[in-house]
Amino acid sequence: MDKTDSLNHTKWECKYHVVFIPKGRRKLLYAELRKHLGEVFRTLAQHKESRIEEGHLMVDHVHMMISIPPKYAVSQVVGYIKGKSAIYLARVYGEKKRNFVGQHFWARGYFVSTVGRDEQVIRSYIRHQEKEDERLEQLGLWR
Numbered sequence: 001m002d003k004t005d006s007l008n009h010t011k012w013e014c015k016y017h018v019v020f021i022p023k024g025r026r027k028l029l030y031a032e033l034r035k036h037l038g039e040v041f042r043t044l045a046q047h048k049e050s051r052i053e054e055g056h057l058m059v060d061h062v063h064m065m066i067s068i069p070p071k072y073a074v075s076q077v078v079g080y081i082k083g084k085s086a087i088y089l090a091r092v093y094g095e096k097k098r099n100f101v102g103q104h105f106w107a108r109g110y111f112v113s114t115v116g117r118d119e120q121v122i123r124s125y126i127r128h129q130e131k132e133d134e135r136l137e138q139l140g141l142w143r
Contacts, residue, residue: 005069012070015053017122018078020110021061033089037062040088044081048072054123056130063126065115074112082106 004011034057045052045066055064068077086105115122 005067010070013067014070015065015067015115015119016074017113017115017126018064018066018074018110019061019112020078020082021107023104023107033093036092037085040085041081044084045077047084048077048080050077054126056126058130058133063129065119065122065126078110078112082110 053065
């Protein structure tokens with residue numbers, strides 16, 4: 001795993017932690033589709049010369065650490081991934097489901113944070129968040 005990437009006259013390391021959700025957090029619909037989305041996201045990121053370093057598709061949201069070259073804005077790449085994946089889902093799965101919202105599958109907006117020197121902490125957070133959510137949910141049962 002290289003620390004820096006290169007463009008013609010630039011050495012760079014720009015990684016971001018990105019989180020976004022399906023519209024209305026449609027857990028049932030999203031749960032069926034999430035096993036197919038990892039490869040779709042990776043392919044779409046490559047179209048923008050980006051790379052998904054780490055990712056986890058939670059029951060009701062997406063976590064990813066993505067490396068984006070400085071020539072692209074984060075909003076441009078995340079918007080592209082969300083938009084094209086929604087179109088893909090509409091084409092592949094839209095005819096099978098009633099009330100499938102197609103191009104409006106993802107909610108507007110997203111969370112983004114620069115990774116910086118905390119890369120290992122964020123990788124660990126993404127990998128283990130589902131277990132942590134389950135643990136916190138169990139604690140909430142006793143209240």
